[in-house]
Amino acid sequence: MLTSSESLPFSEPSFTLEFAGAGTDYSEQFSLYIGGYEEVSWSGLSSNNFTEGEVKEVQILVTNTGTLPFNYVASFDSNKDWKVAVVGDGIIDLEVGESKTLKFTVKPTSSGLSDLSIQFAGMDDSAGNNYRFTANAQESASQDTALGISATQIGTTLAVILLVVIIGLVVLKPSKRQQIAPPMMPFIQPQVVTPQPRPPVANLSPPTVTPAPTSQVVTPAPVCWNCRKPIEGKVVGCPQCGARYHAESTDGCDINSVQNCLSCQSPSSTFVSE
Numbered sequence: 001m002l003t004s005s006e007s008l009p010f011s012e013p014s015f016t017l018e019f020a021g022a023g024t025d026y027s028e029q030f031s032l033y034i035g036g037y038e039e040v041s042w043s044g045l046s047s048n049n050f051t052e053g054e055v056k057e058v059q060i061l062v063t064n065t066g067t068l069p070f071n072y073v074a075s076f077d078s079n080k081d082w083k084v085a086v087v088g089d090g091i092i093d094l095e096v097g098e099s100k101t102l103k104f105t106v107k108p109t110s111s112g113l114s115d116l117s118i119q120f121a122g123m124d125d126s127a128g129n130n131y132r133f134t135a136n137a138q139e140s141a142s143q144d145t146a147l148g149i150s151a152t153q154i155g156t157t158l159a160v161i162l163l164v165v166i167i168g169l170v171v172l173k174p175s176k177r178q179q180i181a182p183p184m185m186p187f188i189q190p191q192v193v194t195p196q197p198r199p200p201v202a203n204l205s206p207p208t209v210t211p212a213p214t215s216q217v218v219t220p221a222p223v224c225w226n227c228r229k230p231i232e233g234k235v236v237g238c239p240q241c242g243a244r245y246h247a248e249s250t251d252g253c254d255i256n257s258v259q260n261c262l263s264c265q266s267p268s269s270t271f272v273s274e
Contacts, residue, residue: 038123039066040094042131050137055107057087060118060131062102064094072120074102080114082137083107092120108137225262227253236271240264247273 234247
């Protein structure tokens with residue numbers, strides 16, 4: 001059953017169904033509920049070619065082709081994890097039949113193909129209204145290409161410069177080497193030095209020192225305790241007190257008559273010879 005495109009959503013238009021024939025007439029009135037639906041269409045994608053590592057802005061036109069107002073937020077996804085970001089708030093607020101340009105930026109993180117998708121969060125039938133497209137990213141240009149000079153041109157230029165330098169060296173090379181004589185050194189007349197007589201050398205040796213004659217110390221002879229005279233000859237002494245005596249009797253000293261030491265009264269039998 002077809003209804004008018006001007007029918008409002010959620011309205012209930014009525015109609016009458018009539019049957020006639022074979023002598024029978026039948027009619028009945030019916031009402032039809034007109035529901036609403038959300039739908040958008042996409043068109044005018046500005047570009048799907050990119051360069052690896054470079055940010056590029058892209059835009060696309062979104063049109064509300066449904067029967068209800070459309071108000072959702074757009075989000076983006078990439079199967080290669082490319083960086084895709086919306087420009088602005090990303091809100092698509094459209095009345096029935098209204099269009100809006102959606103802008104977003106794409107920065108490929110790798111070269112090659114990637115599937116990018118635009119979807120609406122919170123929409124019941126989002127799968128039918130999503131937009132998916134395949135993008136291609138070229139490899140990042142080298143520095144030589146960015147400067148407008150290709151690698152082939154640089155190689156050719158360097159080869160020409162090298163060839164010119166080699167030709168210049170061959171042309172300017174002398175046929176024979178000129179031998180340069182070493183500079184003449186001035187002749188210096190040797191100077192004769194007349195030897196001078198040496199002055200007499202003073203005798204600086206120390207004078208000879210003659211040692212002084214040492215005086216001979218004479219030890220006096222011990223005195224006998226018996227006769228009180230110096231002892232000439234053999235001597236005996238008392239071991240207790242050290243008193244000295246003649247070892248033998250002499251004129252004026254009868255040692256045999258001494259029985260005890262006159263100093264300490266020790267017996268004379270204990271006297272010892274020196």
